[in-house]
Amino acid sequence: MSGYRNSYETRCAAQIGPEYAYEPVKLTYTLECSYLPDFVDVANKRIIEAKGLFDTADRRKILAVKAQHPDYSIEIWFQKPDMKISKGSKTTYSAWCDKHGIAWKQGPLR
Template sequence: MGAALPPEYAYESTYLPYTLAHRYLPDFIDAEAKRIVEVKGRFPASDRAKMKAIRQQHPNYHIEIRFQEPNTKIAKNSKTTYAAWCEKNGIAWSKA
């Protein structure tokens, strides 16, 4: 291991927020009315993170997700369904 750091350096003491730049292409959009409809069979963690980010960064858009099976669990060992996840995160949903 290298030379020790001076005592003013604290080990893992501060979180620094950061964002990654991505682009989102909605399934269906009424740009004038600012309404987005996503249609999902599967809803993996990456899509859930994307939808949360879109909702937070574009609060003037209404987002609705239409699921083939809204009662599917988000993970094998989870009790949370796709529908419950949407409700918890303030995203409208319906059955496709």
């Protein structure tokens, strides 16, 4: 495939002039979003997030909030901390938090 990712890119490259380099730069971008934490100790800047499902979007959001608001501490209370982050993964919700330095605990069972 001549260094392209797939046959379609190879066909496109055949019609694009030589003045175009293939993937020569990486451009960063930022998405501006907002986060509404579940429970906040405003005076002490502590957040408790209650989670049943902890999907990819939630994990990305928590990492972004942690990086951009280091003055807040975040703790996640999981309904099932031993759930896997995806079907094929061996990583649990709790292990993901441990890896990223995020406090967590088993939330109330009933």
